[in-house]
Amino acid sequence: MSHNESSGGAGQQPRSDAWKTAVTVLQTVKSPHIPEGAEVMTIHVEFPPGDPGTPPHRRPGPAFGHLLEGETRFELEGEPERVIRAGETFWEPGGDVIHHQDGNNRTDSWSRFIVTMLCVPDQPMITLVDDEELAQCKDRRAPGPS
Template sequence: MDPYEKVKNTLTEIQSITPPFIPADAEVMTVRVEYPPGDPGVPPHRHPGGPCFGYILEGEMVFEVQGEPPRVVKAGEAFWEPGGDAIHYQDANNRTDSPLRFVVTMLMAPGQPMLVFLDDDELQQSGWVRRSPA
């Protein structure tokens, strides 16, 4: 079999994104995240060093990034966030009867933290209120 034909027949594109920026000399980190049933995820935060790309391995995530309504991302689906100043409001487990497991690959500017939590004043100024997906 032609190797190009094999590649064509074995790959499934899950998402194709043009990120708003990729930091010069970016470092790449891939992490696995696991939340128990009903877990609200981490508090609202930013990824100042660059964009993040994720894939749900198991379960369902309530995913909400600034400027977009919350949505449910299910096992086998991908998500991304632009990083920088964009606020990542939710990454909660949408299910109370099963765990959530996902992987995230982050492109980060050298010396930047993986994530930075919002303080109470900044969160209040953003006007965000936790909502369920439509």
């Protein structure tokens, strides 16, 4: 191997092999519904200790999240509520699926997470679900924790 091959060329830094082990896959999902003309938006969400989070809602497209700090209660329509802890990932398919819970599970620390979602241009990134609709579809909600 010549000097230029090992150093990346005259005046350049040597190439690193760190990229070969630098990636850790956090989540893989089957390709969900993607709204036509979707835009990708990444947001940072912070809920103070004990905060109940966003009321039940829907998103126009899928959302993929990574919890940075704390614990979050997470419940999608038809799935039992679960707790997501710092370092874990979550996702929701969007569309007609109601996202019931995303509140802070801890009363002594903040919950912070990043969410990347596919949104429809000129439409809200979330639409709240009213009490009447929640009552009509309560049979699609999984039993809560005991």
